[in-house]
Amino acid sequence: MSAHFDGWPHVIEAQQFSRQWIETEFLPTVNDMRHIVEVRECSILKGQKMVVLFYQPSTRTRMSFEMAMAFLGGTVAFSSENAGEFSSARKGETFFDTVKVINCYYPDVIVIRYNRQIGAKFAAEVSGAPIINAGDREPGQHPTQSLLDLNTIFQRRGEIDGLRIAMVGDLKNGRTVRSLSYLLGKFDGVQIDYVSPTDSQMGDDVKDYLKRHNVLFRESRDLREVAPFVDAIYQTRTQTECGASLDRNDRSLGYYIVDRTVVDLMKNNAIIMHPLPRVDEITTDVDDDPRSVYLTDQVKSGLFTRMALLKMILAPDV
Amino acid sequence: MSAHFDGWPHVIEAQQFSRQWIETEFLPTVNDMRHIVEVRECSILKGQKMVVLFYQPSTRTRMSFEMAMAFLGGTVAFSSENAGEFSSARKGETFFDTVKVINCYYPDVIVIRYNRQIGAKFAAEVSGAPIINAGDREPGQHPTQSLLDLNTIFQRRGEIDGLRIAMVGDLKNGRTVRSLSYLLGKFDGVQIDYVSPTDSQMGDDVKDYLKRHNVLFRESRDLREVAPFVDAIYQTRTQTECGASLDRNDRSLGYYIVDRTVVDLMKNNAIIMHPLPRVDEITTDVDDDPRSVYLTDQVKSGLFTRMALLKMILAPDV
Amino acid sequence: MSAHFDGWPHVIEAQQFSRQWIETEFLPTVNDMRHIVEVRECSILKGQKMVVLFYQPSTRTRMSFEMAMAFLGGTVAFSSENAGEFSSARKGETFFDTVKVINCYYPDVIVIRYNRQIGAKFAAEVSGAPIINAGDREPGQHPTQSLLDLNTIFQRRGEIDGLRIAMVGDLKNGRTVRSLSYLLGKFDGVQIDYVSPTDSQMGDDVKDYLKRHNVLFRESRDLREVAPFVDAIYQTRTQTECGASLDRNDRSLGYYIVDRTVVDLMKNNAIIMHPLPRVDEITTDVDDDPRSVYLTDQVKSGLFTRMALLKMILAPDV
Numbered sequence: 001m002s003a004h005f006d007g008w009p010h011v012i013e014a015q016q017f018s019r020q021w022i023e024t025e026f027l028p029t030v031n032d033m034r035h036i037v038e039v040r041e042c043s044i045l046k047g048q049k050m051v052v053l054f055y056q057p058s059t060r061t062r063m064s065f066e067m068a069m070a071f072l073g074g075t076v077a078f079s080s081e082n083a084g085e086f087s088s089a090r091k092g093e094t095f096f097d098t099v100k101v102i103n104c105y106y107p108d109v110i111v112i113r114y115n116r117q118i119g120a121k122f123a124a125e126v127s128g129a130p131i132i133n134a135g136d137r138e139p140g141q142h143p144t145q146s147l148l149d150l151n152t153i154f155q156r157r158g159e160i161d162g163l164r165i166a167m168v169g170d171l172k173n174g175r176t177v178r179s180l181s182y183l184l185g186k187f188d189g190v191q192i193d194y195v196s197p198t199d200s201q202m203g204d205d206v207k208d209y210l211k212r213h214n215v216l217f218r219e220s221r222d223l224r225e226v227a228p229f230v231d232a233i234y235q236t237r238t239q240t241e242c243g244a245s246l247d248r249n250d251r252s253l254g255y256y257i258v259d260r261t262v263v264d265l266m267k268n269n270a271i272i273m274h275p276l277p278r279v280d281e282i283t284t285d286v287d288d289d290p291r292s293v294y295l296t297d298q299v300k301s302g303l304f305t306r307m308a309l310l311k312m313i314l315a316p317d318v
Numbered sequence: 319m320s321a322h323f324d325g326w327p328h329v330i331e332a333q334q335f336s337r338q339w340i341e342t343e344f345l346p347t348v349n350d351m352r353h354i355v356e357v358r359e360c361s362i363l364k365g366q367k368m369v370v371l372f373y374q375p376s377t378r379t380r381m382s383f384e385m386a387m388a389f390l391g392g393t394v395a396f397s398s399e400n401a402g403e404f405s406s407a408r409k410g411e412t413f414f415d416t417v418k419v420i421n422c423y424y425p426d427v428i429v430i431r432y433n434r435q436i437g438a439k440f441a442a443e444v445s446g447a448p449i450i451n452a453g454d455r456e457p458g459q460h461p462t463q464s465l466l467d468l469n470t471i472f473q474r475r476g477e478i479d480g481l482r483i484a485m486v487g488d489l490k491n492g493r494t495v496r497s498l499s500y501l502l503g504k505f506d507g508v509q510i511d512y513v514s515p516t517d518s519q520m521g522d523d524v525k526d527y528l529k530r531h532n533v534l535f536r537e538s539r540d541l542r543e544v545a546p547f548v549d550a551i552y553q554t555r556t557q558t559e560c561g562a563s564l565d566r567n568d569r570s571l572g573y574y575i576v577d578r579t580v581v582d583l584m585k586n587n588a589i590i591m592h593p594l595p596r597v598d599e600i601t602t603d604v605d606d607d608p609r610s611v612y613l614t615d616q617v618k619s620g621l622f623t624r625m626a627l628l629k630m631i632l633a634p635d636v
Numbered sequence: 637m638s639a640h641f642d643g644w645p646h647v648i649e650a651q652q653f654s655r656q657w658i659e660t661e662f663l664p665t666v667n668d669m670r671h672i673v674e675v676r677e678c679s680i681l682k683g684q685k686m687v688v689l690f691y692q693p694s695t696r697t698r699m700s701f702e703m704a705m706a707f708l709g710g711t712v713a714f715s716s717e718n719a720g721e722f723s724s725a726r727k728g729e730t731f732f733d734t735v736k737v738i739n740c741y742y743p744d745v746i747v748i749r750y751n752r753q754i755g756a757k758f759a760a761e762v763s764g765a766p767i768i769n770a771g772d773r774e775p776g777q778h779p780t781q782s783l784l785d786l787n788t789i790f791q792r793r794g795e796i797d798g799l800r801i802a803m804v805g806d807l808k809n810g811r812t813v814r815s816l817s818y819l820l821g822k823f824d825g826v827q828i829d830y831v832s833p834t835d836s837q838m839g840d841d842v843k844d845y846l847k848r849h850n851v852l853f854r855e856s857r858d859l860r861e862v863a864p865f866v867d868a869i870y871q872t873r874t875q876t877e878c879g880a881s882l883d884r885n886d887r888s889l890g891y892y893i894v895d896r897t898v899v900d901l902m903k904n905n906a907i908i909m910h911p912l913p914r915v916d917e918i919t920t921d922v923d924d925d926p927r928s929v930y931l932t933d934q935v936k937s938g939l940f941t942r943m944a945l946l947k948m949i950l951a952p953d954v
Contacts (some may be wrong), residue, residue: 041365047677049706050697060419063369063396065422065622069396078699078704081398093913099930100698101912104935105703106673118891197524276419277411295415299422355742359683378737381687381714385741388685388713399716594737595729613733625699 005027009130009307012121015183015209022150022186026308030151033307037071044315045074051107055084055115060276061134061145061302065111068306069194074314077107084115099123099131108314121200126271130313138175139203145275146179148305152298153232156271160184166193168256169236169281170203176275177236185213193226195256200203222255227265233258235243235274235282235294259283266291273298327448329627330439332500333457333527340468344626348469351625355389362633363392368576369425370394372452373402373433377450379463383429386624390634395425402433417441417449420528426632449632456493457521463593464497467622470616471550476598484511484544486574487554489520494574494593495554499524500524501532510535511544513574519629540573545583551576553600554591567630577601591616603613645766646944648757649777650818650846658786658822659853662944664926666787669943673707680951681710687743688712691751692772696912697770697781697938701747704942710950713743720751735759735767744950758859766949774811775839781911782815784941786936789868793906796820798853802829804892805917807838812911813872817842821849828853829862831892833947858891863901869894871910871918902927909934 008016017026036042050069054062059081066076095114102110103126110127113119113134120133120308135142154160165184169178171194181202184190192210194202194217201219220226227233235258258272263286266272274294275283286292311318326334332438335344354360368387372380379400384394413432420428428445430438431452438451453460472478483502485495489512499520499556502508510528512520512535519537528535538544545551551578576590581604584590592600592612604610644652672678686705690698695717702712731750738746738765741760747764748756749770756769786899790796801820803813807830819836820826828846830838831852846853856862863886865870870895894908899922902908910918910930922928947954 040424049703051703059371059416062398063420066396067367067369067425069392069855071424075706076395077712078702080333080695080698081400082717083695092915097912098695101933102699104932105699105939106676106704106707193531223604276415278415279410290671294639295418296422303423311439358742377689377719377734379717380716381738381741384714385685385743386903389742394713399718400915596733597728613736614740619738621741631902 009313010124010127010132011132011143011313012124012265013133014143014146014179016143016145017183017186019186022183025312026147027151027154029232029248029299029308029312030304032142033071033304033311036307040071042071044311044318045072046068048108048314049077049106050074050109050111050310051105051133052101052111053083053102053127054081054113055119056113056135056137057082058113058135058208058278061113064302065132065134065306067073068303068310070166070317071303071307072234072272072310074108074310093251095119095122096126103128108124109310123315128163132309132313136175138173139178140175141179141182142275143179144306144309145176147185147309148298148301149176149234149273149275151305152293152301153271153274155297155301157231157269158292160187160190162189163231164191164193164229165234166195166223166230167202167234168195168223168235170200170201170238171196171236174236177202177234178206181215182209185210185215190215194219195221195223195226197256223258223262224255225263226233227262228267230270231267232271232273233262233266235272235278236276236280237277238281257281257283257285260285263289263291326374326467327631328438328442328445329444329448329450329461330632331354331451332461332464334461334499335501335504338355339505340411340501343527344465345472347626347630348619348622351389351622351629351631354625355621358389360389361391363387363390363628366392366426366632367391367395367424368429368628369420369423369447370397371401371420371431372399374431374439374453374455375400376431376453378504379431382620383450383452387429388626389621389625390548390628392426392628392634393596410489413437413440414444417445421446427628450627450631454493456491457496458493459500460493460593461497462627463494463620464501466616466619467494467498467591467593469623470611470619471589472592472593472620473615474611475549475587478505478508480507480636481549482509482511482547483550483552484513484548485520485552485554486513486576488518489514489554490518492554495552496524498552499533500527503528503533507534511548512537513539513541513544515574528603532538538599541580541582542573545580546585548588550584550589550591551580553590553596555593555597556599557596560634574603576600576604578603580588581607581609590593619622640850645767645785645949646756646760646763646835647766647779647949648760649769650779650782650815652662652779653783653819653822655822658819661948662783663790665944665948666937667939668705669940669947672943673939675892676707678707679709681705681708681946681952684710684744684950685713685742686710686745686747686946687738687741688747688770689719689738690717690722690749691755692749692771692773694771696750697749699872700935700938701768701770701942704946707939707943708918708946708951710744712945727916731755732762732878735763745946768945768949772811774809776811777815777818778811778911780937780942780945781814782819783810783938783945784934785812785816785870785909785911786819787941788929788937789907791933791937792929793867796823796826798825799867800827800829800865801868802831802859802866802869803838803870803872804831804859804894804939806874807832808836809870810872813838813870814842816870817851818845821846821851829866830855831857831859831862833857833892834849859894859898860891860901863898864903867903868907868909869898869902871908871914873911873913873915892924893917893919894922896921899925899927
C-alpha cells in the first residue's frame with residue numbers, strides 16, 4: 001500500500017481507504033504526529049506550499065489544516081476563506097478552469113471545500129497536484145473528518161472490530177455520518193444504530209453499501225433505547241449547512257438529544273462524539289463527563305489526522 | 319513582576335497592568351522592539367504559532383499584530399478577517415466552544431476581536447493559550463491601543479505624571495478613551511478633560527474609577543476652551559463601530575473638531591492623537607503639523623507595542 | 637536602467653516601462669524565475685515582508701502574487717481578500733490615510749488592487765514602500781498582466797517586433813487590453829486589430845497613444861475576418877468586473893467568440909490568449925489545441941512575471 005493511497009494522490013471520499021492502509025499506515029502515522037506537536041519543532045515539509053480554497057466558510061476545519069501545515073514546517077502559500085464570494089466563480093468561471101489555473105502556480109497540495117456536491121472529485125480529475133477534500137456540500141462526504149473520527153474511537157477503544165455505534169440526528173443530510181459509515185464498513189462485526197426521525201433517515205446509497213459489506217445496522221427513533229448498548233454515540237447537528245433541518249417543534253425532538261439522562265444510561269467505557277459545531281443537541285452539563293470527547297480528544301485528532309495526511313502525501317519517504 | 323502580567327497570561331483590559339510593570343517592563347521592551355525593526359532580522363519567536371480571530375473586521379489592527387509576529391520571526395498560523403460571518407458562530411455555536419476547540423490545535427497565542435462586549439474576557443476563562451484582546455465591541459476596552467497610546471505620549475514627553483490630556487468626541491461609546499483613562503489612572507497628578515456633547519459623556523464606571531484613583535477630570539463642551547492648557551488632545555471618531563453617533567447636524571459639532579484654529583491655541587510641545595480611522599474630525603491641514611502624531615509615531619507605536627506584548631508573552635526570558 | 641524602473645520604485649501602469657528595460661532586464665529575469673520554481677528552493681527574499689490589500693476580490697491574481705513571494709522565500713505578512721468590505725474604508729477613512737498607516741508598519745512592498753480607478757497611482761504618491769498595482773478598477777490598467785502577456789508572446793514567438801495581434805471583446809472597459817496596447821506600443825512594426833461591437837470600442841486615449849508611437853491599428857467587427865492573418869488572438873471577457881457588458885442578446889455576438897471555426901482559420905504558429913476568467917467567449921473544445929495558452933503557458937507566465945518583479949524590486953543586486 002503506497003503512501004499515495006494506491007497510487008492515487010487525492011483524498012476524496014471515505015471508500016477509497018483500505019483497511020490495510022488504515023491499520024498499517026494511517027493510524028501509526030497519526031500517532032507519530034502527536035509526538036511532533038509535543039516537540040513543537042519539525043521541518044519535514046519545509047518549502048512545500050499548500051493552497052487552501054474554501055468556497056464554504058469553516059473556521060474550524062480551515063484552522064486545523066493550516067495549523068497542521070505549520071506544525072510540519074510547511075507554508076500555507078495561499079488561503080481564501082470565502083472563495084465562493086471572492087473569486088472568479090462569481091464571474092462565471094467553471095471550477096475545472098479554476099483548478100487548472102491553480103495547478104499552473106505549482107502548489108504541492110490543494111485543500112478544497114467546495115460549495116456544491118462532489119467538487120473535490122471533479123477537481124481531482126484535472127489536477128496534477130494532490131487534492132484533499134475538506135468537506136463536500138451536504139449531503140456528500142467529509143473524508144478527513146471520518147478518518148479523525150475513526151482515530152478517536154481507536155485511541156479510546158484500541159480496536160474498531162465488533163463495536164456498536166449510534167449515529168444520531170439528521171442523517172439524511174449529514175456528510176460526517178455518511179463518510180464514517182463508509183469507513184466503518186471496512187471493519188468486521190461493526191454494528192450501527194441510526195437514530196433519527198423517519199424523514200431524516202440515512203440514505204439508501206450508504207445502507208446498500210453497508211449491506212454489501214455485511215455491516216449490521218438498525219434504524220430507530222429514540223436514543224434512550226440504544227444508549228445502554230453502544231460503544232459510542234455520534235451526535236450530529238440537526239441543522240445542516242445547506243439549510244435542511246429537523247423540525248425543532250417536533251415534540252419528539254428530545255428523543256435525539258444527548259443529555260444527562262442519556263449519558264447515565266451509557267456504558268462506562270463508551271464515548272460521546274460530535275463533529276461540531278454543537279448547538280443544543282448535546283447539553284453542556286455533559287461536557288465534563290469523562291466519556292465526552294467532542295471538545296477534547298476528537299478535536300485534537302483532527303489536527304493529528306490532517307498532519308498525518310499531509311505528511312503521507314508530501315513526504316511519504318521521510 | 320512577571321512577564322506574564324502577575325501570573326495571568328492574558329491581555330484583556332487596561333486595569334490589569336500595574337504602574338511598575340508599565341515602567342520597568344513594558345516601556346523598555348517597546349523600545350527594544352524599535353531596534354529589532356531597524357535591523358529587520360529576528361527569530362526569537364521562530365516556530366511559535368499565532369491564531370488571529372477577528373469577528374469585527376479591522377485591517378489596521380489585524381495588520382499591526384501580524385506584522386509584529388513577522389518581525390519577531392513567528393508564524394501567523396491562522397487568520398480570519400471576518401470570523402463572525404464565516405465561522406460556526408453563524409451555526410449557533412457558543413464562543414466558549416469555539417475557544418476550547420482552538421486550544422485543541424495547540425496555538426501559542428490567540429488574538430481576538432469579538433463582536434460582542436467582553437468576548438476576550440470570556441475567552442480567557444476557558445483558554446489555556448494566552449488571549450490578547452484586540453478590541454471589544456464598543457463600549458468596552460481596547461487594551462493594546464491604550465498601551466500604544468501611553469507609549470506614544472511617553473516617547474514624546476518623557477513622562478506621564480502631571481500631564482493634562484483632553485479626550486474628545488463620542489466618549490460614551492469609545493473603547494479607546496475608556497482603556498486609556500484606566501491606564502492614566504495608574505499615574506500621579508494626571509488631569510483629564512473630557513470634551514463631548516452631554517449625551518455622549520464618559521461612562522460612570524470610568525469616572526468612578528478615576529475618583530477612586532485620585533485622577534482629576536473635568537467635563538466640558540468646547541475643545542477651544544481647553545486646547546491652550548493640555549499636553550495632548552486625544553481625538554476620536556464621532557461615529558463608532560457599533561453605530562452610535564454624535565448628531566452630525568448639531569450646529570455645535572464644530573466644538574469637537576481639531577482644525578487649525580484649535581491647533582494654533584495649543585502649546586508647542588503638546589501632541590495631537592487619534593486612534594484612527596479619521597474621517598473629518600481632524601482636518602487634513604493639521605496632518606503636517608509637528609505636533610500631529612496620529613499618522614506617524616502613534617501608528618508605529620502600535621507595531622512596537624504589539625511586538626513587545628508578543629515578546630513578553632511568548633519569549634519572556636529571551 | 638535601474639532595477640527600480642528608472643529610480644521610481646513603483647509598478648503602476650504599462651507606459652512606465654521602456655523597451656530597453658523589457659528586453660535587457662525583465663524578460664531575462666522572468667526566465668531565471670522559471671528555474672527557481674523548478675528547483676523549488678530559494679531564499680533571496682528571506683525576511684522581506686509583503687502586504688497584500690485587495691479591495692476587489694481576485695483569487696487568481698492574489699494567489700499568483702502570494703505564491704510568487706513564497707517561491708522566493710519571502711513572507712506574506714498580511715493579506716486581505718476584501719479590504720473594501722472589511723477595512724476602515726467603510727468607516728470613511730481616505731485611501732491616503734490607509735497607505736500612510738500601512739507604511740508605518742515597515743512593509744517591504746505593498747500589492748494593491750483598489751476598487752476605484754487609479755488607486756495605485758494615488759498610493760504611490762504617499763508611499764515610501766514600493767507599490768505594485770494588481771489591477772485598477774476597469775477601465776484603467778493592469779500592468780503586471782500586460783507584462784505577463786508580453787512574456788507569453790515572447791516565449792512562444794521569440795520576438796515582438798512585426799507581430800500582428802487581435803484583441804477581442806469589450807475593449808472599452810477592459811483594463812488588460814488597455815495595458816497590453818500601451819506595452820506593444822514600445823515595439824516596432826506591431827499591428828493591432830481591435831475587434832468589438834461599435835459601442836465597446838477601444839478608448840481614444842489608447843488609440844491616440846498608438847498613433848503617436850506609429851503603431852498601426854484597425855477596428856473591425858468580425859473575428860473571422862482577421863483570424864487568418866494574426867499571430868495572436870487576445871480574447872477578453874464580455875462582462876467586465878465593474879458591470880459593463882456586451883449585449884449578449886446581440887445576434888452578432890458570435891462574431892466575437894473563439895470557437896473551432898475561428899481556430900481553424902488561424903496560422904499554425906499563432907496563439908490564443910485570455911486573461912481569465914473565461915466564461916463562454918472561448919469554447920472549451922479549443923482548450924486542447926496546441927495554440928491555446930490561456931490555461932497553461934499564460935498562467936504560468938503570471939507566476940514567473942510576479943516573481944521577477946518582486947525580485948527586481950526587493951533584491952535588485954542578487
